[in-house]
Amino acid sequence: MFVGPTLAKTEPQLAVPGVRVCPPARHGDLFDGALHAGDTVVLVDGVYHQALALRHKEILAAMGRGISMIGAASIGALRAAELTPFGMLGVGTIYTSYVRGEIDGDDEVAVGQAPDGQWDALTWPVVNLRHVLHLAQAAHVLKQDRAAHLLDALRAVYYPQRTAAAVWAVCRRQGETDFAAWLAGRLDQNRHFGDLKRADALTALRTALTGWAQPAETRPAPAVWETTYFCRWSNTFARTTVDGLELATEDRLVYQQIFDPHFRERWTAYLEHRSLNPADGPVLPLDVRLAQLTGGDVPAHQVFHPPLDLRDEASVALLMEGETEQDRQAVAQYAVALARIHRSRPGFSTDAVRDDLTRQILLRVWQCTEADFDAEASARGLGCGARAVEAAKRIVPGFLDESNERAEFGHAC
Numbered sequence: 001m002f003v004g005p006t007l008a009k010t011e012p013q014l015a016v017p018g019v020r021v022c023p024p025a026r027h028g029d030l031f032d033g034a035l036h037a038g039d040t041v042v043l044v045d046g047v048y049h050q051a052l053a054l055r056h057k058e059i060l061a062a063m064g065r066g067i068s069m070i071g072a073a074s075i076g077a078l079r080a081a082e083l084t085p086f087g088m089l090g091v092g093t094i095y096t097s098y099v100r101g102e103i104d105g106d107d108e109v110a111v112g113q114a115p116d117g118q119w120d121a122l123t124w125p126v127v128n129l130r131h132v133l134h135l136a137q138a139a140h141v142l143k144q145d146r147a148a149h150l151l152d153a154l155r156a157v158y159y160p161q162r163t164a165a166a167v168w169a170v171c172r173r174q175g176e177t178d179f180a181a182w183l184a185g186r187l188d189q190n191r192h193f194g195d196l197k198r199a200d201a202l203t204a205l206r207t208a209l210t211g212w213a214q215p216a217e218t219r220p221a222p223a224v225w226e227t228t229y230f231c232r233w234s235n236t237f238a239r240t241t242v243d244g245l246e247l248a249t250e251d252r253l254v255y256q257q258i259f260d261p262h263f264r265e266r267w268t269a270y271l272e273h274r275s276l277n278p279a280d281g282p283v284l285p286l287d288v289r290l291a292q293l294t295g296g297d298v299p300a301h302q303v304f305h306p307p308l309d310l311r312d313e314a315s316v317a318l319l320m321e322g323e324t325e326q327d328r329q330a331v332a333q334y335a336v337a338l339a340r341i342h343r344s345r346p347g348f349s350t351d352a353v354r355d356d357l358t359r360q361i362l363l364r365v366w367q368c369t370e371a372d373f374d375a376e377a378s379a380r381g382l383g384c385g386a387r388a389v390e391a392a393k394r395i396v397p398g399f400l401d402e403s404n405e406r407a408e409f410g411h412a413c
Helices: 056-064 075-086 093-100 126-138 144-155 164-173 177-189 196-209 228-237 249-259 263-276 286-294 313-319 325-344 355-366 370-379 385-412
Strands: 040-043 068-071 239-242 245-248
Touching: 040 075, 040 196, 056 068, 056 075, 056 228, 068 075, 068 196, 075 093, 093 126, 093 196, 126 144, 126 177, 126 196, 144 164, 164 177, 228 249, 239 249, 245 249, 245 325, 249 263, 249 313, 249 325, 249 355, 249 385, 263 286, 263 313, 325 385, 355 370, 355 385, 370 385
Parallel strands: 040 068
Antiparallel strands: 239 245
């Protein structure tokens, strides 16, 4: 269950056996290797302001793999309303309002959240405010026109600033002190009063615990979600555990492409493998396929650029054939160095790593000239020099750390 500010960590229902509680979902979370066919994911909360939001095709792919998806209360309700035709189950009042078109924006459910990893919501979402105003009308505290005017005033406050204090201030400014006093009294009696998001989230959890599962015949086919972008995302989030180390498969591959002196031969072997196992078209040896296109006088790596799918174990095994335990240790150290930079420099991206520095590192490692740089990058499956530089930027902090350590050791000796 992906949940954050909508439910407190102390909610008793979250402690039910079989429930695995995860922080608000973000792009990449559904690539988690711990998720398997037959599992059920309850999507409630998700990030979208401070990080990339969970993509629709990630949800479609999860359902295609046999994972049942339930959405409610927050971004889960919005995604379920959008993906109901593909078999995602939406539950709760907020989901129903999205489906009926009564509400349509993500600002309806957005809340400010503490930046220190705590789950508490710091602000009021519009859906809860609207619900409270409806309850106030039913209790004859407000008339419809005044409630609508007050909702407009409350909604005009930017969602991260719509704290309880801001709500009371708007009520006073609008002359609705009676409503404010009535709401304060209800919250004193029940701190969850009017919390529609919480109610919907608990409904979704109960639905999952009843054993609901998406019928197999309604699961989306790969053609619905298997795109170039999805393959790129799956490569980014692919991880493997080797020698007790959990490593990004893409990091391992890039390390081999840069540092394995024999990777040119491995890339040629991979092209041969793809030629003998094509996604479509005739099965042909690589030299035959190359001769048909060029007469055989152009290197295969300059002609064929098949997309990599790091979910394909055979391809990964072929490309990693020269990997050693020391290589994996280095990949882990480089990942730690990159993570350290991210922590010390908020907002850091590998795009900030200098192109010229990265290029000089590759030239030194490959021991090639500027004139041969593009050809060397192509022969190693990196496409061209510019793409090689972009791929290699992730290793630069760790490489520099390692180089500095060697220099310090040599100086000490």
